[in-house]
Amino acid sequence: MTSVETDVRSGPAWRSPGTERRSTRTLRIRISAALIAVTVLAVLLVPPLVQLDQQAVDLAAKLQPPSWAHPFGTDDVGRDLLLRCVYGLRVSLLVGVAAALTATVIGTAVGATAGALGGWADRALMRVVDTVSSVPHLLLGIFIVAMFRPGVWPVIVSVALTHWLSTARIVRAEVLSLRSRPYIDAAVSGGASRLRVAVRHLLPAVLPQAALAAVLMVPHAMWHESALSFLGLGLPTHLASLGNLIQGARGSLLAGQWWPTLFPGLFIIVPTLAIAGLSGAWRERINPRRRSELML
Numbered sequence: 001m002t003s004v005e006t007d008v009r010s011g012p013a014w015r016s017p018g019t020e021r022r023s024t025r026t027l028r029i030r031i032s033a034a035l036i037a038v039t040v041l042a043v044l045l046v047p048p049l050v051q052l053d054q055q056a057v058d059l060a061a062k063l064q065p066p067s068w069a070h071p072f073g074t075d076d077v078g079r080d081l082l083l084r085c086v087y088g089l090r091v092s093l094l095v096g097v098a099a100a101l102t103a104t105v106i107g108t109a110v111g112a113t114a115g116a117l118g119g120w121a122d123r124a125l126m127r128v129v130d131t132v133s134s135v136p137h138l139l140l141g142i143f144i145v146a147m148f149r150p151g152v153w154p155v156i157v158s159v160a161l162t163h164w165l166s167t168a169r170i171v172r173a174e175v176l177s178l179r180s181r182p183y184i185d186a187a188v189s190g191g192a193s194r195l196r197v198a199v200r201h202l203l204p205a206v207l208p209q210a211a212l213a214a215v216l217m218v219p220h221a222m223w224h225e226s227a228l229s230f231l232g233l234g235l236p237t238h239l240a241s242l243g244n245l246i247q248g249a250r251g252s253l254l255a256g257q258w259w260p261t262l263f264p265g266l267f268i269i270v271p272t273l274a275i276a277g278l279s280g281a282w283r284e285r286i287n288p289r290r291r292s293e294l295m296l
Contacts, residue, residue: 028277029277029278031274031277032273032274032275032276032277032278033274033278035270035271035273035274036271036274036275036278039089039270039271039274042086042089043086043089043090043093046082046083046086047083047086047087047090055079055238056078056079056080057077057078057079058074058077058078058079059077059078060078061074061078062074062075062076062077062078063075063076063252063257063260064078065257065259066259070082072085072259072263073257073259073260073263075245075248075249075252075260076248076249076251076252076260081245081259081260081263081264082263084240084245084264085242085245085263085264085267087240088240088241088242088244088245088264088267089242089267089271091152091235091239091240091241091242092222092225092226092241092242092243092267092268093218093222093271094152095152095155095156095159095221095222095225095235095241096159096217096218096219096220096221096222096225097218097221098156098160099155099156099159099160099163099217099221099224099225100160100163100214100215100217100218100220100221101214102156102157102160102164103159103160103161103163103164103167103214103217103221104164104167104210104211104213104214104217106160106161106164106167106168107164107165107166107167107168107170107171107210107213108167108168108171108203108206108210110125110128110129110164110168110171110172111167111168111169111170111171111172111173111174111175111206112171112172112175112198112202112203112206113125114126114168114172114175115171115172115173115174115175115176115179115202116175116179116197116198116202118179122172125168126172129165129168129169132162132165133165137162137163137224138224138227138228140161140162141158141159141162141224141228142228142231142233144157144158144161144162145158145228145233145234146233150233150234150235150236151235151236152235152239155225155228155229155234155235158224158228159221159224159225162224163217163220163221163224166213167210167213167214167217170209170210170213171206171209171210174205174206174209175202175206178201178202178205178206179202184197184201184202212279215275215278215279216275216276216279218275219268219271219272219275219276222242222268222271222272223268223272225241225242225243226241226242226243226246226268227243228243229241229242229243229244229246229247230243230246230247231247232247242264242265242267242268245260245264246261246264246265248260249261249264
């Protein structure tokens with residue numbers, strides 16, 4: 001048997017760079033989708049299946065390391081950390097999704113208005129965006145939260161009002177690009193008003209970018225909520241959130257107990273990486289010319 005026949009039967013001896021990139025992208029998408037599915041199933045199924053009270057205090061079992069009875073161990077008052085992390089993830093996801101949707105609506109409205117109207121309206125709205133962007137997000141979020149009593153909605157408002165700026169810039173840039181398209185000129189020449197052009201043509205075209213920005217904002221909002229709760233300015237301490245769990249585990253970490261800090265941290269990091277992986281694939285699909293860029 002000749003070497004050529006051997007190569008043909010055994011398959012190609014090389015793979016093109018494009019094939020390798022597609023294989024890597026497919027693997028990344030599958031892993032990210034699996035992680036998100038596990039996260040959603042844990043949030044939905046663990047509380048009803050595990051017949052334990054996540055607030056139940058058992059001082060005799062405090063700070064136990066991971067075991068079969070408590071896979072994530074227990075905290076400083078004997079509460080099961082697995083159940084606490086799942087409830088904390090549920091609260092953090094609620095805050096993240098609500099804040100991301102609110103910020104996306106605000107950013108889309110501001111960006112679309114600025115891009116569609118142009119002129120002085122565009123300049124005025126962009127000056128507002130630049131002014132708010134000049135203040136650090138965390139500092140502005142602390143100022144907003146400090147005006148209300150600790151709770152879920154003040155945190156959602158704080159995160160939403162500090163995270164709509166990037167969406168406004170993205171939507172404005174997309175609208176300005178679309179305004180130069182021939183079909184927009186044809187609609188304007190046909191007598192369509194600016195409002196009709198914006199609602200019928202511009203807004204539907206920017207919705208995929210706005211939806212992608214909302215998805216990418218969810219983990220960012222979760223991190224922001226965790227930072228506020230860690231500083232004692234976010235959610236009430238009795239409410240299980242990932243930030244509160246990490247904040248309450250500081251003393252245990254200094255004493256050498258690593259599990260009360262590690263597992264809540266992983267519950268923040270893993271969904272963040274999974275959402276980032278799926279969002280990157282989504283962005284490549286809606287904008288294939290920018291596959292080399294990574295948006296986080």
